[in-house]
Amino acid sequence: MSKSIPVIDVSALFASSDSSPPSPEALATAKELYNAASSWGFLQLINHNVPASLQSELLKASEAFFALPEADKLALDVRNGGLAWRGYMPLGGEGTRGRVDHKEGIYFGPEHGADHPLLGMPLHGKNQFPSQEQVPGMRKTVLEYIAEVTKLGTAVVAALSLGLGLEAGHLKGKWLEPEPVALFRCFKYAPLEPVEGEQAFGIGEHSDFGLLTILKQTSPGLQVKSPSGEWVDVPVLDNAFIVNVGDMLDQLTGGRLPSRFHRVLPPSPSAGARFSFPFFFDFAWTAEMKVLDLSHLPPLTSEETAEAEARWALGKFRKLQGQWWQYLAKKVQKVFPDLALPDFEANEAPSTRFTRPVLTAAAAA
Ligand SMILES: O=C(O)CCC(=O)C(=O)O
Numbered sequence: 280m281s282k283s284i285p286v287i288d289v290s291a292l293f294a295s296s297d298s299s300p301p302s303p304e305a306l307a308t309a310k311e312l313y314n315a316a317s318s319w320g321f322l323q324l325i326n327h328n329v330p331a332s333l334q335s336e337l338l339k340a341s342e343a344f345f346a347l348p349e350a351d352k353l354a355l356d357v358r359n360g361g362l363a364w365r366g367y368m369p370l371g372g373e374g375t376r377g378r379v380d381h382k383e384g385i386y387f388g389p390e391h392g393a394d395h396p397l398l399g400m401p402l403h404g405k406n407q408f409p410s411q412e413q414v415p416g417m418r419k420t421v422l423e424y425i426a427e428v429t430k431l432g433t434a435v436v437a438a439l440s441l442g443l444g445l446e447a448g449h450l451k452g453k454w455l456e457p458e459p460v461a462l463f464r465c466f467k468y469a470p471l472e473p474v475e476g477e478q479a480f481g482i483g484e485h486s487d488f489g490l491l492t493i494l495k496q497t498s499p500g501l502q503v504k505s506p507s508g509e510w511v512d513v514p515v516l517d518n519a520f521i522v523n524v525g526d527m528l529d530q531l532t533g534g535r536l537p538s539r540f541h542r543v544l545p546p547s548p549s550a551g552a553r554f555s556f557p558f559f560f561d562f563a564w565t566a567e568m569k570v571l572d573l574s575h576l577p578p579l580t581s582e583e584t585a586e587a588e589a590r591w592a593l594g595k596f597r598k599l600q601g602q603w604w605q606y607l608a609k610k611v612q613k614v615f616p617d618l619a620l621p622d623f624e625a626n627e628a629p630s631t632r633f634t635r636p637v638l639t640a641a642a643a644a
Pocket residue numbers: 466482487494496501541542543555556557
């Protein structure tokens with residue numbers, strides 16, 4: 280296993296068309312990607328096809344957005360967005376394990392038109408963008424970025440499919456059709472004066488919930504708990520994306536792809552603000568949450584099985600059944616207290632996060 284977080288050149292994944300069989304280079308990349316995901320659960324991708332210019336436009340727009348007067352940002356409060364759960368999340372609006380996170384954010388997703396079949400469901404609906412005068416081009420940039428990272432996520436899922444010894448399109452068909460659920464967030468972590476004897480966090484220790492997180496960071500701060508249990512810094516690489524495995528992917532692969540704890544340290548007062556862009560690339564709303572049949576692979580060792588069970592014991596899911604939306608609905612229950620809940624106790628502990636409640640339109644009426 281590599282001593283540091285693996286960096287993988289994924290250009291071969293984009294060199295051939297979807298329909299042709301994977302090239303030897305694509306197969307080798309898939310294997311590398313799978314090895315990284317199955318050991319570290321965290322990796323960095325380079326040569327990923329997401330234009331560098333789009334990433335810098337996104338950073339510029341985010342800097343401009345967070346520099347707006349607080350009143351302008353609060354006009355886009357997530358609370359106004361209802362169930363779509365999109366818009367501005369002010370400083371102190373969220374926390375992890377009972378401690379407040381030191382960050383502010385703006386949350387987006389793919390734009391869903393009036394005819395979208397899931398309109399009105401949690402996490403679906405309209406975005407709240409700043410006006411063209413406030414932040415020129417932000418809407419266009421964000422929607423383009425979402426489309427590009429969705430393509431990247433789809434390619435990573437195809438590579439994992441190959442890495443697991445399945446057909447390239449197997450996991451896409453099972454998990455991403457008709458479309459993945461995407462939650463995209465822009466975060467700003469302002470520098471923080473350290474307090475003697477107290478460790479503050481930008482985001483406290485947690486693991487991610489779903490399938491994959493695809494993250495861009497502008498400066499150091501993110502740390503991951505390594506396979507041997509030490510906190511290590513995730514280096515800032517130019518034009519790279521960090522990808523990490525979520526809890527549900529860990530479980531659906533029978534523990535072959537571990538979901539790792541990670542956290543964010545706030546920038547010190549001498550540093551500038553840190554920006555990060557987590558993209559939660561998740562299962563389709565109605566994807567079935569069934570453990571994959573991987574009987575063609577050698578079984579996990581007893582040590583690997585014990586490690587997986589230890590992770591799951593700390594994890595969030597009671598047992599695997601039903602469809603992805605039921606897990607998501609349970610997770611977002613704290614956000615939408617008046618939301619009708621799914622019909623079973625999907626999750627052991629819904630979330631280690633807390634967040635400001637949002638009333639749904641029905642309750643607000
Ligand atoms: O900001 C970061 O670097 C990480 C964010 C993160 O872990 C999360 O939002 O789940």
